[in-house]
Amino acid sequence: MSKRRVWFSWPPWAGLLGVVALWMVAAHQLPDAILPDPWVVSLELGSILLSGDHWANTGVTLRNVVVSFLLSLLGGVALGLWAARSPTLQRALHPVIVLIEAAPHIAWLVLAVLWLGIGMGPPVLVGVSMALPLIYMATSHGIAQIDRGITDMARLFQLSWYKRLTYILLPHLALTLAGAASGALSVSWRAVIMAEAFASNAGLGQSLWGSYLYGQVTSVYAQVLWIVLLGLALEYLLINPGRQFIERRLQHA
Amino acid sequence: MPDGTYSMQPTHYSPPRTQQPVVVLDGVSRIFAGGGGLSSVDLAVSSGEVVGVTGTSGCGKSTLLRLIAGLETASSGTIERNYNRLGMVFQEPTLLPWLTAQENVELVLNPSERPRAREALRRVGLESAANQYPAQLSGGMRQRVGIARALAGHPDLLLMDEPFSNLDYLNRTELLELVRERVLGAGVAVIFVSHDVREIVQLCHRILVIGGKPGRVKAELHNPALAHGPQRRHGSLANLEQRVLAAIRGHSEARCNCS
Numbered sequence: 001m002s003k004r005r006v007w008f009s010w011p012p013w014a015g016l017l018g019v020v021a022l023w024m025v026a027a028h029q030l031p032d033a034i035l036p037d038p039w040v041v042s043l044e045l046g047s048i049l050l051s052g053d054h055w056a057n058t059g060v061t062l063r064n065v066v067v068s069f070l071l072s073l074l075g076g077v078a079l080g081l082w083a084a085r086s087p088t089l090q091r092a093l094h095p096v097i098v099l100i101e102a103a104p105h106i107a108w109l110v111l112a113v114l115w116l117g118i119g120m121g122p123p124v125l126v127g128v129s130m131a132l133p134l135i136y137m138a139t140s141h142g143i144a145q146i147d148r149g150i151t152d153m154a155r156l157f158q159l160s161w162y163k164r165l166t167y168i169l170l171p172h173l174a175l176t177l178a179g180a181a182s183g184a185l186s187v188s189w190r191a192v193i194m195a196e197a198f199a200s201n202a203g204l205g206q207s208l209w210g211s212y213l214y215g216q217v218t219s220v221y222a223q224v225l226w227i228v229l230l231g232l233a234l235e236y237l238l239i240n241p242g243r244q245f246i247e248r249r250l251q252h253a
Numbered sequence: 254m255p256d257g258t259y260s261m262q263p264t265h266y267s268p269p270r271t272q273q274p275v276v277v278l279d280g281v282s283r284i285f286a287g288g289g290g291l292s293s294v295d296l297a298v299s300s301g302e303v304v305g306v307t308g309t310s311g312c313g314k315s316t317l318l319r320l321i322a323g324l325e326t327a328s329s330g331t332i333e334r335n336y337n338r339l340g341m342v343f344q345e346p347t348l349l350p351w352l353t354a355q356e357n358v359e360l361v362l363n364p365s366e367r368p369r370a371r372e373a374l375r376r377v378g379l380e381s382a383a384n385q386y387p388a389q390l391s392g393g394m395r396q397r398v399g400i401a402r403a404l405a406g407h408p409d410l411l412l413m414d415e416p417f418s419n420l421d422y423l424n425r426t427e428l429l430e431l432v433r434e435r436v437l438g439a440g441v442a443v444i445f446v447s448h449d450v451r452e453i454v455q456l457c458h459r460i461l462v463i464g465g466k467p468g469r470v471k472a473e474l475h476n477p478a479l480a481h482g483p484q485r486r487h488g489s490l491a492n493l494e495q496r497v498l499a500a501i502r503g504h505s506e507a508r509c510n511c512s
Contacts, residue, residue: 149347156322156341157361157406167360171351249351 036218045222054207054223058230061193061204064120068127069188073181076132080139081169090140101133105191113199122199123192130191131184138180142173178243185239189231204230273335274299275410275442276321281330283316284467291316292467293330300409303443305457307450308501313468314446315344318412321444336442340408342416346399348387354394355383358402366406373405374398376435393424397431404436411436413445417452429455450501454493462500472500 020038027037036044048054083090108129112122146168154164196205204227211219274297284290291313298304306314319325321332322341348357358370374380377397387395396416403411413432417425429452437443437456447453453460454476462472476493 147347149343149345150349152319152322152324153341153343153347155324156339157402159361163360167349167352171349 033217036221040218041221041225044218045225048219048222048226054226057202057204057207058226060120060200060202061196062230064123064192064196064200064203065127065185065188067120068124068192069131069181069185071124071128072131072135072184072188075128076135076180076184077139077173077177079132079136080143083136083140084143093136097133097136100129103129105130105194109195109199112195118199118201120200123195123203123205126195127188127192130187134180134184134187135177138176139173142176143169145176146172174246174249178246182235182239182243185234186231189234193227275334275336276444277333277335278321279331279333281320281327281332282467283313283320283325284328288466289313290328290467291320291463292465292469294470296461296470298410298442298444300442301440302459303437303445303457305453305460306444306446306463307448307453307460307497308463308468308471310448312463312465314448314463315414316468317463318414318444318446321410322412336409338406338408339410339412340403340406340441341412342396342399342403342414344415344418346387346395348395348398348402350387353384353386354379354390354398354401357387357398358405361402362405369405369407370401373401376404377401377431391424393420393428396420396424396428400428400432400436408441411441411443413443413447415447417449418447425452432456450494450497454490454497460493460497462497464501472497474500 023035023038027035032040079093083093105126108126109122112125116122116125150168154168159168193203193205193208196203197209200206204223208220208223208227211223276296276298278294278296281294282290282292284292289311294317296304306317308314316325318341320327322339348354349360352360355370355374358373359367362369371380371383374383377400379394379397379401382390382394387398390398400416417428420428433456445453445456458476460474460476461470462474463469464471474493474496477489
């Protein structure tokens with residue numbers, strides 16, 4: 001699908017407008033303390049954004065998400081490549097990855113606070129615990145899908161590890177990883193904000209939880225709206241263009 | 254050693270026996286679970302010699318090439334490798350789809366050897382398609398790129414594993430001609446595996462017939478016909494083809510359980 005079609009096709013916008021319309025209808029039926037009007041929430045968001053604090057919190061959260069995503073990406077790919085060298089290692093790593101994946105966010109959060117204290121550590125660790133297994137699985141799956149003839153060719157012609165990595169492994173992995181990275185970024189985003197609420201001095205999650213504790217319902221909705229908008233921006237400004245770029249590069253595959 | 258039933262004396266078209274062989278297999282076996290594989294293969298191939306390997310499906314022809322290439326490890330026996338460089342044409346072209354034809358050839362070369370890629374593509378008649386991607390090439394053209402890649406490194410030993418088996422008749426005929434005219438006879442030792450007896454007798458100085466489970470060399474035939482002019486050659490090749498087929502059939506009827 002072309003870039004133009006992604007941006008200007010109407011169904012995504014119709015879906016979003018439908019949600020806003022439902023919100024407006026529901027807001028008229030419910031008290032403001034439960035569901036304020038979207039217009040009021042938008043005004044609140046505007047005033048929040050005009051204050052410097054919210055931008056600082058946004059910066060903290062984005063930093064935490066980027067750090068946890070990059071650590072997951074590097075760690076997951078490195079583990080996947082390492083495990084691919086030996087079926088025994090792969091079998092040994094599998095239950096560890098499943099164990100990491102199976103533990104709920106809150107379990108990781110409590111452990112992270114115990115280990116690292118309050119601050120940047122817990123959100124990043126919780127983000128990594130959720131995103132790394134996705135990247136690792138995608139890497140392992142991608143490597144398993146490489147044609148045996150290609151690996152035989154690489155062995156026979158004694159290709160260097162650098163050539164194997166850059167010409168065979170990474171291009172093969174790129175498409176699988178592009179999908180997994182999209183999921184990993186999304187998971188990191190949610191996990192980091194959740195962890196910030198309970199285990200950080202700053203960030204969007206901490207700010208949101210603070211507003212809730214002080215009973216600032218309109219502010220809570222405004223911040224949720226901001227988090228959702230940022231999530232959409234991440235998806236459509238970063239992940240989708242990145243995936244399209246990779247697909248264009250590998251269009252002949 | 255082969256049965257010898259079909260053995261003929263080597264002709265002057267076979268490479269001189271005094272020359273050190275580029276590869277020597279001595280009692281090499283590779284047995285897979287289920288009993289397939291190869292058993293007790295002895296083989297020596299010298300520079301310039303083209304050795305054909307044929308037999309029923311699943312009797313170990315490709316395993317033989319994989320053993321020589323180092324892609325499989327022998328269960329027993331020794332393989333003496335006296336070549337500097339090895340090339341291989343696979344049954345599938347095994348090209349990387351995100352690289353052009355030229356880049357696929359360059360991939361197996363050192364940086365200083367890269368100009369050879371263009372030369373190798375010219376040798377297989379693909380210079381004009383050098384910048385095209387595999388998806389833009391026909392099956393025959395892709396296999397030509399595979400041949401160019403195998404030749405570009407100037408190998409001492411070239412392994413060809415049923416390189417034409419997935420091609421249509423026209424492409425197969427064209428590539429057979431190309432290999433005969435531009436690949437063989439350049440001093441390179443070639444081991445050519447095919448189930449197509451006609452291809453084998455048209456290209457090879459010496460033909461091994463493998464059969465059984467695990468596969469063994471059941472017959473070794475020499476092919477003096479390659480030296481004759483087209484008139485005499487035709488009759489000789491037809492005769493040899495019948496004898497190779499008889500060797501395969503005789504074995505497959507009597508002893509081979511291969512599918």
